Amino acid sequence: MQLNTRFSDTDKLKFLQLGDFTKFKEYSTTFPDSGLNCLKNTFTNIFQDNNKLKTELEVLYSDIRYQNLQHVCDLIKIFESDGLKEVMPDVYKLFALILTIPSTSVSVERSFSCLKRIKTYLRNSTCQQRLSSLSTISIEKLLIQQLKETEPFFDDVINMYASQKERVIDLIYKT
Secondary structure, three states, rough: OHHHOOOOOOHHHHHHHOOOHHHHHOOOOOOHHHHHHHHHHHOOOOOOOOOHHHHHHHHHHHHHHHHHOHOOOOOOHHHHHOHHHHHHHHHHHHHHHHHOOOOOOHHHHHHHHHHHHHHHEEEEEEHHHEEEEEEHHHHHHHHHHHHHHHOOOHHHHHHHHHHOEEEEEEEEOOO
């Protein structure tokens, strides 16, 4: 019962066959009208002129250069570099739409693991900043020793630290 409910709308994704590179040669002789009709029914507000889209797709399918592509990203890059984005705008919109559709659904558990990865990254990057600062102090050890010998060094460091932001406790003694 749950499977039927969950996968009842997969027919709305039938338009994805329009972007199947392995069938471009076949589509150059027999156009996939069912995919185009599905696209028309699902995305009527984006693709209003289906005849124009069909003509653009027929040109695309008949061109040998596009029949050996492997990924939709490759086609988008070719369209952008060759200026075909303006020549065949509906095909460009179709393949941009195909790129935006997620191939998997993310479960709640995965989103938590993603949050865990982000927290780990932030922890590690903070550690990296601290490590970088400590290494700078270690490298400049002689300079630090010379600064320590001067009387106002510690007072200057404390005053700089205390004046950076408001603290819960007062770090500067007021007389």
